[in-house]
Amino acid sequence: MIQVSSNLLLMAFVLYLIATIVFAVAITGKRWSNRDAKAHQARYAKIGVGITVIGFLGHLGQFIIRWIVSGRIPTSNMFEFISFLSICIVAAFLLLYYIYKLGVLGAFAMPLAAIMLAYASVFPKEITPLIPPLQSYWLKIHVTTAALGEGILAVGFAAGLMYLIRTIPQIKKSASTFWLEFSISVVLMMVGFIVVSASFSSPSLRTSFEFPVYDENNPAIVKNMQQVEYKLPAIVAPQEYKIIKEGPIKPLFEAPTFMHGKDAARKFNTMIWSVLSGVVFYGLLRLILRKRIAAAIQPALEDIDPELIDEISYRAIAIGYPIFTLGALVFAMIWANEAWGRFWGWDPKETWALIVWLFYSVYLHLRLSKGWIGEKSAWMAVLGFVIILVTLVVVNLVIVGLHSYAGA
Numbered sequence: 001m002i003q004v005s006s007n008l009l010l011m012a013f014v015l016y017l018i019a020t021i022v023f024a025v026a027i028t029g030k031r032w033s034n035r036d037a038k039a040h041q042a043r044y045a046k047i048g049v050g051i052t053v054i055g056f057l058g059h060l061g062q063f064i065i066r067w068i069v070s071g072r073i074p075t076s077n078m079f080e081f082i083s084f085l086s087i088c089i090v091a092a093f094l095l096l097y098y099i100y101k102l103g104v105l106g107a108f109a110m111p112l113a114a115i116m117l118a119y120a121s122v123f124p125k126e127i128t129p130l131i132p133p134l135q136s137y138w139l140k141i142h143v144t145t146a147a148l149g150e151g152i153l154a155v156g157f158a159a160g161l162m163y164l165i166r167t168i169p170q171i172k173k174s175a176s177t178f179w180l181e182f183s184i185s186v187v188l189m190m191v192g193f194i195v196v197s198a199s200f201s202s203p204s205l206r207t208s209f210e211f212p213v214y215d216e217n218n219p220a221i222v223k224n225m226q227q228v229e230y231k232l233p234a235i236v237a238p239q240e241y242k243i244i245k246e247g248p249i250k251p252l253f254e255a256p257t258f259m260h261g262k263d264a265a266r267k268f269n270t271m272i273w274s275v276l277s278g279v280v281f282y283g284l285l286r287l288i289l290r291k292r293i294a295a296a297i298q299p300a301l302e303d304i305d306p307e308l309i310d311e312i313s314y315r316a317i318a319i320g321y322p323i324f325t326l327g328a329l330v331f332a333m334i335w336a337n338e339a340w341g342r343f344w345g346w347d348p349k350e351t352w353a354l355i356v357w358l359f360y361s362v363y364l365h366l367r368l369s370k371g372w373i374g375e376k377s378a379w380m381a382v383l384g385f386v387i388i389l390v391t392l393v394v395v396n397l398v399i400v401g402l403h404s405y406a407g408a
Contacts, residue, residue, distance in 0.1 A: 045103020088151025
């Protein structure tokens with residue numbers, strides 16, 4: 001069953017990539033196609049959607065099989081949650097496609113889903129039992145609705161990014177072109193990290209450390225010695241470390257003192273590799289394209305109606321916002337009270353979920369009351385999802401809290 005689950009996941013990933021290529025052909029191939037541009041887009045969009053549906057069903061099958069095998073809903077660690085988030089992104093795209101019939105959206109939404117799925121696969125895939133506080137039906141309700149809301153908001157981000165690439169002048173550098181490229185680079189950080197993780201997958205390249213854990217009540221007393229293994233080359237080492245197994249490089253510095261926990265330094269190391277690999281990957285693309293990435297994409301979107309893209313971005317956020325509110329705040333507080341005995345504890349993940357919710361609340365207020373449409377609205381849609389990525393990656397990998405069980 002586990003092997004079938006793994007095969008379905010691989011199938012879904014491959015089909016998502018193929019769908020991405022087909023959607024890209026839908027918007028770029030019109031230049032060399034003999035048929036009418038709209039007919040060309042419609043034809044390839046239908047093919048892309050068909051491939052997406054097959055991949056989605058395979059991905060959903062993998063999710064169900066893992067649920068049956070583990071005896072719990074598979075959303076309790078980074079691999080499971082981000083994989084489920086990928087499912088939600090695809091589901092949100094299919095929903096919005098059937099509402100608006102804009103297949104071109106798939107050229108931005110499907111790469112995002114594929115990147116998320118590949119990023120999930122970097123983390124440990126072992127099925128582990130839930131700790132007692134997580135053994136509740138509220139886990140199913142809280143996590144699934146939060147992920148579904150984030151998935152729909154992710155499609156709002158994809159549409160917002162499309163709008164900005166379509167409308168921002170690329171003739172000369174400006175603040176808008178800089179921040180647009182920065183937004184693209186944030187997504188590319190995940191791609192770069194995936195490539196780096198695959199490159200250093202050999203166990204012989206791993207580094208193992210031993211470090212002291214001090215008593216919380218008396219910091220002068222060493223409670224015990226712990227060991228941790230890095231799968232990526234160690235840029236950051238645990239405090240007061242001793243190398244047990246040397247890797248390809250020696251650590252450059254120790255983790256900051258405010259980072260506590262056995263895996264804090266390793267997670268910080270993971271985040272650094274995400275940023276560095278993303279910067280390198282972005283730089284390589286710039287060298288290949290010899291222009292800004294947005295400038296290279298813009299000509300393919302010239303026939304797309306920006307008002308329609310703006311409407312899709314807004315509609316996605318309008319749908320995703322209440323679902324995220326229920327999952328990440330309302331259901332989360334009910335579960336927190338049941339598991340930890342309080343509705344709110346200012347845990348880092350709770351705090352950042354509140355920040356995300358407040359941001360999208362401001363977005364809807366400005367959109368509906370102040371007339372923020374078009375470029376202003378698109379920028380907020382993009383920034384909102386960047387904040388979600390910070391919550392998903394940085395908070396989970398670096399900051400210790402009650403949600404640290406979801407780390408790598």
